Amino acid sequence: MNTITHWVGGQAFRGEGDPLDAVYNPATGKQSAQVALGGAEVVDAAVAAARAAFPAWRDTSLARRAKVLFSFRNLVDEHHDDLARLVTAEHGKTLDDARGEVQRGLEVVEFACGVPHLLKGSYSDGVSTNVDALSIHQPLGVAAGITPFNFPVMVPMWMFPLAIACGNTFVLKPSEKDPSPALLLAELWAQAGLPAGVFNVVQGSKAAVDAILAHPGIAAVSFVGSTPVARYVYEQGASAGKRAQALGGAKNHMVVLPDADIDVAADAAVSAGYGSAGERCMAISAVVAVGRVADELVEAVRQRTIKLSTGPGLAPGVQMGPLVTRAHRDRVSAYVDAGVAAGAELVVDGRDHRVEGHEEGFFLGPCLFDRVTSEMSIYTDEIFGPVLSVLRVEDYEQALHLVNSNRYGNGVALFTNDGLAARRFQREVEVGMVGINVPIPTPMAYYSFGGWKQSLFGDSHVHGEHGVHFYTRTKAVTVRWPEPGAERAINLGFPVAH
Numbered sequence: 374m375n376t377i378t379h380w381v382g383g384q385a386f387r388g389e390g391d392p393l394d395a396v397y398n399p400a401t402g403k404q405s406a407q408v409a410l411g412g413a414e415v416v417d418a419a420v421a422a423a424r425a426a427f428p429a430w431r432d433t434s435l436a437r438r439a440k441v442l443f444s445f446r447n448l449v450d451e452h453h454d455d456l457a458r459l460v461t462a463e464h465g466k467t468l469d470d471a472r473g474e475v476q477r478g479l480e481v482v483e484f485a486c487g488v489p490h491l492l493k494g495s496y497s498d499g500v501s502t503n504v505d506a507l508s509i510h511q512p513l514g515v516a517a518g519i520t521p522f523n524f525p526v527m528v529p530m531w532m533f534p535l536a537i538a539c540g541n542t543f544v545l546k547p548s549e550k551d552p553s554p555a556l557l558l559a560e561l562w563a564q565a566g567l568p569a570g571v572f573n574v575v576q577g578s579k580a581a582v583d584a585i586l587a588h589p590g591i592a593a594v595s596f597v598g599s600t601p602v603a604r605y606v607y608e609q610g611a612s613a614g615k616r617a618q619a620l621g622g623a624k625n626h627m628v629v630l631p632d633a634d635i636d637v638a639a640d641a642a643v644s645a646g647y648g649s650a651g652e653r654c655m656a657i658s659a660v661v662a663v664g665r666v667a668d669e670l671v672e673a674v675r676q677r678t679i680k681l682s683t684g685p686g687l688a689p690g691v692q693m694g695p696l697v698t699r700a701h702r703d704r705v706s707a708y709v710d711a712g713v714a715a716g717a718e719l720v721v722d723g724r725d726h727r728v729e730g731h732e733e734g735f736f737l738g739p740c741l742f743d744r745v746t747s748e749m750s751i752y753t754d755e756i757f758g759p760v761l762s763v764l765r766v767e768d769y770e771q772a773l774h775l776v777n778s779n780r781y782g783n784g785v786a787l788f789t790n791d792g793l794a795a796r797r798f799q800r801e802v803e804v805g806m807v808g809i810n811v812p813i814p815t816p817m818a819y820y821s822f823g824g825w826k827q828s829l830f831g832d833s834h835v836h837g838e839h840g841v842h843f844y845t846r847t848k849a850v851t852v853r854w855p856e857p858g859a860e861r862a863i864n865l866g867f868p869v870a871h
């Protein structure tokens with residue numbers, strides 16, 4: 374059985390006495406490997422390596438750093454397919470979907486290649502007589518990233534390309550459910566010429582996270598995962614004096630106004646609801662049908678849903694893969710039971726979906742509910758599976774109220790042909806990422822990604838200029854070079870410009 378290890382100081386690393394956890398192929402339901410679960414000792418080793426590498430990396434010129442980033446970018450591109458296959462093997466999503474994830478991660482590396490431009494400071498000539506002022510952006514030291522199972526390539530790449538480009542060193546703690554892609558990324562960094570110790574991987578779960586949060590050698594923590602853990606990481610990290618950002622869970626709405634094109638809206642709802650088996654933080658899980666649109670929309674979504682092909686992610690033609698673990702599949706299925714018990718109308722039932730030859734795989738067919746109400750658990754909770762709920766409301770105001778009353782605020786979409794309504798919605802909705810006729814409005818690398826309310830703790834989103842800001846601290850410098858013979862005097866007053 375292959376054992377997936379840590380990566381410390383530029384090489385594979387195994388902590389003494391690390392407990393082991395099983396890694397599964399969700400399509401077969403069989404164990405494919407075991408992963409070492411690091412604790413305080415491994416985190417110590419990784420932080421020691423990262424701290425040792427920091428001074429030289431911080432002092433590496435922007436030109437040289439950018440060169441390493443360009444090489445890494447090319448290597449990720451060359452290994453695009455290898456990374457995607459590792460994602461499919463351990464996460465279960467279709468190969469095409471995994472390729473898309475790698476592409477979106479790559480775009481952040483490409484953004485980070487522009488680090489000489491991104492780190493430009495500012496300079497004011499003559500802020501006072503013979504005095505100039507400048508500000509520079511400096512790295513923090515060792516930054517850590519703690520990431521979820523659902524994007525084992527893209528989400529870590531929201532973090533480390535910019536952290537490293539800005540001159541920090543990095544410790545990544547990936548999800549224990551799909552730990553392999555992080556190791557391939559570590560090898561690609563080494564091939565790209567990144568000095569040993571700048572990028573490290575600690576495999577593990579809660580014990581590794583707690584060791585990261587408590588470690589005095591770590592200056593900043595970025596987290597992406599579920600809301601309860603995000604809150605915990607933010608609070609623990611901040612109380613330990615670290616800079617912290619923690620992105621949490623979601624319940625994303627898609628509001629369909631009566632004037633919307635039904636076919637366009639139904640295609641979007643099905644794509645965004647069932648893509649990656651609903652295991653996306655930007656997945657649509659609640660369709661809000663406004664006014665007369667409901668009957669026709671539900672029927673259009675139903676027709677598309679029953680035709681979806683669910684199976685192993687590597688099989689050609691498959692549109693939806695399995696869920697990540699058996700426990701998660703059973704949890705999602707239990708939510709469908711709860712929806713039925715609560716009185717919602719189950720229009721498409723995927724609970725008995727079987728895939729021939731893959732009877733042990735963690736499959737659940739797509740499920741569609743109509744007439745869901747806001748107090749049902751299928752609406753209040755983040756299910757993170759292929760379950761789409763339709764809620765019916767009378768008008769725009771009710772739709773907006775529903776979205777704004779939700780405790781999450783990650784993504785939202787509005788489908789309409791009415792520009793004025795769209796403009797009103799984008800101003801009034803209390804959600805961090807908004808799509809107008811775009812169901813998954815995931816911002817490009819040069820914009821920042823982040824939700825509002827319980828979808829994000831902290832004040833900084835990831836990548837884009839927020840990423841540069843998060844991984845640097847600003848220093849303001851005031852400079853005077855007195856001219857020989859200039860008038861001098863003691864002045865105990867507070868300095869003012871003159």
Ligand code: NAD
Pocket residue numbers: 519520521522523524528546547548549577578579582583597598599600602603605620621622623653654755757783824828
């Ligand atoms: P999770 O919260 O269970 O795990 C995330 C990370 O935290 C993992 O590395 C895990 O090992 C660690 N962890 C788990 N339990 C912990 C605990 N009790 N204490 C300390 N660390 C712990 O999340 P997941 O199931 O891996 O991922 C799915 C969740 O992530 C969903 O809620 C989804 O919405 C969210 N997510 C959010 C975004 C976003 O941008 N907001 C993006 C992707 C995923």
